Amino acid sequence: MQFLRDNKTFLAFLIPFLVIPWITLGDFHLLLFNFSHDRFEVLGNAIEMNTYAMIALLVILGVALTLISALSLSRFYCGTLCPNTFFAHLLTLFAQKKKSILSKIIGLSILTALASILAFSVVAYGISTDELIDAVMNLTFAGWLVITLSALMIAEVYMIQGWYCAYLCPYGATCAILPIEDRLSYEFSDPANDCTECGGCVKICPIPNLDIREGFDLRCIQCGLCEEACHKTFAKNPSITTLITRTKHPIFQSGGKGIGYLLAIVLISVFTALGTLYLTQDDRLESCRFENRPLHLSISPKSP
Ligand code: SF4
Numbered sequence: 001m002q003f004l005r006d007n008k009t010f011l012a013f014l015i016p017f018l019v020i021p022w023i024t025l026g027d028f029h030l031l032l033f034n035f036s037h038d039r040f041e042v043l044g045n046a047i048e049m050n051t052y053a054m055i056a057l058l059v060i061l062g063v064a065l066t067l068i069s070a071l072s073l074s075r076f077y078c079g080t081l082c083p084n085t086f087f088a089h090l091l092t093l094f095a096q097k098k099k100s101i102l103s104k105i106i107g108l109s110i111l112t113a114l115a116s117i118l119a120f121s122v123v124a125y126g127i128s129t130d131e132l133i134d135a136v137m138n139l140t141f142a143g144w145l146v147i148t149l150s151a152l153m154i155a156e157v158y159m160i161q162g163w164y165c166a167y168l169c170p171y172g173a174t175c176a177i178l179p180i181e182d183r184l185s186y187e188f189s190d191p192a193n194d195c196t197e198c199g200g201c202v203k204i205c206p207i208p209n210l211d212i213r214e215g216f217d218l219r220c221i222q223c224g225l226c227e228e229a230c231h232k233t234f235a236k237n238p239s240i241t242t243l244i245t246r247t248k249h250p251i252f253q254s255g256g257k258g259i260g261y262l263l264a265i266v267l268i269s270v271f272t273a274l275g276t277l278y279l280t281q282d283d284r285l286e287s288c289r290f291e292n293r294p295l296h297l298s299i300s301p302k303s304p
């Protein structure tokens with residue numbers, strides 16, 4: 001239960017993310033970049049688009065979302081909403097019982113199942129769910145994509161998670177480049193020299209060679225595992241809770257940079273809307289409304 005409470009924000013976003021590809025309104029989906037039928041489906045409408053226009057739309061939306069999220073949430077996203085951090089918390093949960101082989105098997109099974117569901121859902125934004133189930137069963141391209149993505153996620157979580165977060169993640173790089181302030185911070189404070197030097201905070205940190213006690217580090221993904229570890233160290237000490245504390249900062253501080261961030265977010269939103277309109281406008285398309293192709297089915301010529 002504590003695990004669910006700690007990850008409630010992630011789960012609140014995960015559930016709609018998993019459900020949206022399954023929702024249809026009338027003949028079309030709530031949201032689907034339907035690459036197998038060359039159409040972008042949104043709110044039950046379908047707009048014919050070729051593959052390149054759809055990729056351009058995905059890139060525009062992806063870049064805009066990344067920038068808006070970095071400007072408003074910064075690394076709060078990494079610590080709270082990123083699946084990587086969720087998996088790191090999950091691994092910690094099972095590591096508590098690391099002597100039991102059964103708990104390791106259960107942990108690996110849950111992680112594999114979750115990674116596969118997540119990979120399925122990511123691919124399901126580009127092909128309808130029933131076609132994707134077919135593709136997985138028959139091992140066609142989209143099916144292999146789901147399998148490869150799941151395998152990569154599991155391998156990444158087990159082998160290079162912290163390294164990926166610190167050096168490869170495009171979102172982390174965006175946060176590092178932009179002149180933004182973190183909305184959340186973890187700080188070590190030990191005025192009475194209470195630190196037992198147990199090393200729990202360093203051992204549990206997913207980022208390689210990061211020691212929170214040495215001060216701010218740009219690579220910190222704000223997962224909070226060090227705070228939990230320190231809390232456990234002092235579990236039997238009624239006078240100390242933890243030496244590592246989490247501080248929240250207001251998302252948009254008034255004046256100066258706060259107004260600058262808001263202005264940047266408004267401009268990005270306007271340019272994204274214009275880019276989307278340009279890519280989906282009627283006169284660039286052979287036919288804007290899709291009327292001839294039934295949902296999920298390929299067109300087959302009518303027999304005479
Ligand atoms: S220093 Fe703490 S909050 Fe930052 S990445 Fe390491 S464990 Fe997570």
Ligand code: SF4
Nearest residue numbers: 195196198199201230
């Ligand atoms: S977990 Fe707490 S007590 Fe242990 S080394 Fe880190 S700060 Fe010190």
